[in-house]
Amino acid sequence: MKKILFLAVLCSSIAIYKAQGVGIGNNNPTQTLDVTGNTKLSGDLYFENPGTYTGPSTNSYLIVRDNSDKALKRYVPATSDYSAxxxxxxxxxxxxxxxxxxxxxxxxxxxxxxxxxxxxxxxxxxxxxxxxxxxxxxxxxxxxxxxxxxxxxxxxxxxxxxxxxxxxxxxxxxxxxxxxxxxxxLTTVNQPITFDMNGISGTGSVPAPALP
CATH class of the missing domain: 2.60.40 (Immunoglobulin-like)
Incomplete structure (x- = not known):
């Protein structure tokens, strides 16, 4: 009976864990994993098929790795010391x-x-x-x-x-x-594009340069 009760409590805890998510530095997580603060990353970071973000840019931030301490940090272009x-x-x-x-x-x-x-x-x-x-x-x-x-x-x-x-x-x-x-x-730097208009007309067309 004790084993059955323990199992029931454990399953209930897992259900709550899945519903609420895990909070690190945050007692009220709103996502499956909700981290407040920087995360240290010693190896590579891979995302599988992240898709396209369709929300406004004001609601999104970039994640960058600070090579000085290997920490993942939020990059906010508006307050950054530099921009592209x-x-x-x-x-x-x-x-x-x-x-x-x-x-x-x-x-x-x-x-x-x-x-x-x-x-x-x-x-x-x-x-x-x-x-x-x-x-x-x-x-x-x-x-x-x-x-x-x-x-x-x-x-x-x-x-x-x-x-x-x-x-x-x-x-x-x-x-x-x-x-x-x-x-x-800059993701791509193209070589100069040269095109001979041949002195015939004022129109022309060339293949598009390499674009990201």
């Missing part, structure tokens, strides 16, 4: 009429990619009447400006100059929209 993509506006004033030849951003090439997304050119004191001077033989050349980023001595540099040896008629100021990408968080 950072956006910066460079407002550069009192530039020589020849433009910017080599502007050092001090952003290390080893960790980041730098892309110029767009620009606005103004004259002194935000004057919109900025013009390009040139000889009669080159006045119709387009595009008027060359804006690019390049690598030199371990950092990203910016070049922004008028084309065809032209210059601004006054010292301009330039606002550059710059995006900075962390290299270790």
């Amino acid at each position: 993509i950072n956006s910066t506006i460079y407002h550069i004033t009192n530039i020589t009429p020849g433009g910017i030849a080599n502007f050092d951003t001090k952003i290390p090439v080893s960790k980041y990619y730098l892309v110029i997304g767009g620009f606005i050119i103004r004259g002194v004191n935000n004057d919109s009447n900025i013009k390009i001077t040139s000889s009669a033989t080159t006045s119709q050349y387009i595009p008027q400006y060359s804006a690019r980023s390049f690598e030199q001595n371990g950092t990203w540099r910016i070049r922004f100059v008028p084309n065809n040896n032209r210059v601004f008629h006054q010292n301009p100021e330039i606002r550059l929209s710059v995006s900075v990408y962390r290299k270790d968080m």
Whole structure:
């Protein structure tokens, strides 16, 4: 009789355990396993067919492993010291009429990619009447400006100059929209895509680049 009673109590305990879940650092678990705090992981972590999360991003967090203590921790992009993509506006004033030849951003090439997304050119004191001077033989050349980023001595540099040896008629100021990408968080970096339009039409099509 005692054995039967013990078995009944044990089965009842298992039923409660399954219904309530297991709480670690949490007396009121809401999931099968509800852990409050960090979890140490010494080996690899595998998820089988995790599926696609369809809820709002504000309700989800990433789990990362801190290699310093092997602990699983919650990664919150909004409060993180870094993110995959950072956006910066460079407002550069009192530039020589020849433009910017080599502007050092001090952003290390080893960790980041730098892309110029767009620009606005103004004259002194935000004057919109900025013009390009040139000889009669080159006045119709387009595009008027060359804006690019390049690598030199371990950092990203910016070049922004008028084309065809032209210059601004006054010292301009330039606002550059710059995006900075962390290299270790980019899944795919494609090689340049070259396509010959063959001078026939203004339409074309190429295979899509490798995308995650």
